[in-house]
Amino acid sequence: MSATERENEIRTDVLILGGGPSGISCALECADSGLDHLLLERSQKFGGQLDEIPGPIPNLPAGNFHASGKDLSYAMLEHALSFGCRLEADVDILEADLENLSLRSKNTVYRSRALYIAAGARYREPTFENQARFKEYIHHRHYVENRHFEGRDLIIVGGGDSAFFAALAKANLAKSVTIIHRSSNFKTREDIRKLVQSDPRIEIMPNYEIISLTGEKRLEAVILKSTTSSEEHRRKADVVYAKLGYVPNSELFCNQLEMTASGHIKTDERLRTSKAGVFAGGDIVSPGYDRISVALGHGSLAVKFIRQCLSRNQA
Numbered sequence: 001m002s003a004t005e006r007e008n009e010i011r012t013d014v015l016i017l018g019g020g021p022s023g024i025s026c027a028l029e030c031a032d033s034g035l036d037h038l039l040l041e042r043s044q045k046f047g048g049q050l051d052e053i054p055g056p057i058p059n060l061p062a063g064n065f066h067a068s069g070k071d072l073s074y075a076m077l078e079h080a081l082s083f084g085c086r087l088e089a090d091v092d093i094l095e096a097d098l099e100n101l102s103l104r105s106k107n108t109v110y111r112s113r114a115l116y117i118a119a120g121a122r123y124r125e126p127t128f129e130n131q132a133r134f135k136e137y138i139h140h141r142h143y144v145e146n147r148h149f150e151g152r153d154l155i156i157v158g159g160g161d162s163a164f165f166a167a168l169a170k171a172n173l174a175k176s177v178t179i180i181h182r183s184s185n186f187k188t189r190e191d192i193r194k195l196v197q198s199d200p201r202i203e204i205m206p207n208y209e210i211i212s213l214t215g216e217k218r219l220e221a222v223i224l225k226s227t228t229s230s231e232e233h234r235r236k237a238d239v240v241y242a243k244l245g246y247v248p249n250s251e252l253f254c255n256q257l258e259m260t261a262s263g264h265i266k267t268d269e270r271l272r273t274s275k276a277g278v279f280a281g282g283d284i285v286s287p288g289y290d291r292i293s294v295a296l297g298h299g300s301l302a303v304k305f306i307r308q309c310l311s312r313n314q315a
């Protein structure tokens with residue numbers, strides 16, 4: 001380790017990676033039980049994916065809470081600060097050494113006695129041929145201004161709830177809506193699937209994938225290839241909306257922790273990972289169960305087991 005790195009060494013009992021709901025909930029529980037802790041967040045704001053939730057959160061058991069995800073994250077942050085939580089924003093963790101329970105940013109090494117990984121998930125970005133050329137006509141985030149879809153031939157890619165919700169939401173705006181999915185197995189809620197299937201404004205094309213994008217000055221069409229035959233098909237398109245789900249932010253740990261095939265960190269019922277002293281919770285461990293309530297619950301529960309782990313190590 002160089003002299004400069006030694007100067008920037010920070011020690012704490014519990015390091016928390018990620019300032020979304022799960023990390024904040026863990027920090028709150030640490031503060032409440034008098035545990036020395038530090039939460040690190042790469043963004044300049046706290047709240048993680050809450051920032052992307054534009055409207056009321058229907059499934060949050062928080063009474064009459066009609067605010068947006070942003071409002072919820074402000075409320076959580078304010079509460080955490082009033083509780084004396086130690087939170088640091090704008091710290092991008094670039095390396096993890098789980099054997100030694102340490103995390104490293106550009107200038108600082110953080111060492112701890114226990115680590116809670118709550119690094120969450122992000123949108124899966126599409127990778128189409130010619131994507132760079134047509135990037136202004138390809139969207140994948142949740143919030144996209146309506147003007148990008150108004151009066152356009154819209155191709156939605158994906159076979160899950162978010163693709164089907166997007167189709168329903170854009171059907172009134174777009175000139176045409178087509179859902180393209182690489183298989184005929186749609187992972188959608190049945191009620192939403194029925195709504196889409198019975199909507200004359202929406203066409204569904206199962207067993208196709210986009211192999212390239214084409215156009216002179218702007219996007220004019222997508223080239224589709226059947227996934228069950230060699231058939232190719234050109235379809236008019238002004239805009240592509242890729243709703244391909246989420247991927248866990250677990251790359252830092254891939255050679256150090258046991259993971260599922262989807263890249264989620266494996267934990268036991270005590271939120272312990274395969275490495276001693278390392279716990280994980282929230283979206284990074286929850287394939288297909290990405291919920292604020294789950295993330296909050298994990299963050300809080302982890303502290304119970306972290307405390308047990310710390311007191312065992314002290315004995």
Ligand SMILES: Cc1cc2nc3c(=O)[nH]c(=O)nc-3n(C[C@H](O)[C@H](O)[C@H](O)COP(=O)(O)OP(=O)(O)OC[C@H]3O[C@@H](n4cnc5c(N)ncnc54)[C@H](O)[C@@H]3O)c2cc1C
Nearest residue numbers: 018020021022042048049093120121142282283290291292
């Ligand atoms: C559009 C949208 C709508 C949603 N609607 C709902 C809803 O209605 N109800 C519901 O229950 N859930 C909803 N969710 C899901 C919910 O937001 C997530 O389940 C929840 O935010 C997960 O919390 P988390 O703390 O596990 O992870 P995240 O919220 O993903 O937070 C993880 C944090 O870790 C940080 N991080 C990652 N890597 C690093 C690193 N190397 N260094 C430093 N920091 C790092 C990230 O910047 C991020 O801030 C929605 C999500 C989206 C995107």
